[in-house]
Amino acid sequence: MKIIIEENYDELCRHALDDLLAIMEPVSHPLVCVASGDSPKGLYQQLTDRVHQKQVDVSAWNFVGLDEWVGMNGNDEGSCKFHLDNQLFKPLKIEKERQCFFDGRAEDVEAECQRIENFIAQHNGIEAAIVGLGLNGHVGMNEPGSSAKLHAHISEIDPHTQAVGQKYFTSPQSLTHGLTMGIGNLLEAKNVFIIVSGKHKAAIVNRILNEVISETVPATLLRNHTGLVLYVDKDAASLITSHNDK
Helix, strand or coil: EEEEEEECHHHHHHHHHHHHHHHCCCCCCCEEEEECCCCCCHHHHHHHHHHHHHCCCCCCCCCEEEECCCCCCCCCCCCCHHHHHHHHHHHHHHHHHHCCCCCCCCCEEEEEHHHHHHHHHHHHCCCEEEECCCCCCCEECCCCCCCCCCEEEEEEEECHHHHHHHHHCCCCCCCEEEEEHHHHHHHHHCCEEEEECCHHHHHHHHHHHHHCCCCCCCHHHHCCCCCCCEECCCCCCCCCCCCCCC
16 A cells, blocks of 8 residues: 655646556556546546647546446436546547446346446456545445445445435435445455545544554555555645554
């Protein structure tokens, strides 16, 4: 695990994007796992800017979504896919065949999980996963108590996450369950970028670095991943007291 501390959010997104591009450059058709939410959107904006300036070519990249609310898909305003469409895929004009996302409206959600697993296998695994960090330590929709052995699965959403998730919608939503890649998928990814900013995340950043690795704080389960990089701004890093590698 590596920790990168930058002065502000723009700088940490720039650093993360530079690292991502360096990883992607030698790979002919990389698969990138992308999360929605506030944390990675700055990286997506900077990537889009560079593509439009013809500094970067992502025409060979493939994308798989990290998670989605049960009962929603890209047609639902506020869904994970809705945000990624607007932040990334529409600006970059990514063809549908290069995207694979959970459909939370599917009748057979187990089949949806298998479809995601099949897409990952067909593309030789995830080259890099770009994720955020929840205030309770969740990654994706892997809430406290999630096993490190889980792959794509149906998750019961923690009440705190349900409350925080309302910010993405214009009216109250039932957010009791989600479809998500598991910690097992992220452990198998070659590289994992966790993007964190803001003083409100400082306490959980310190916890994931220093608490005993356990399912109680899911992000700690990734701590010994050799390809894990934690990108934080100074506000998010303000409570780091030490760094426990065990």
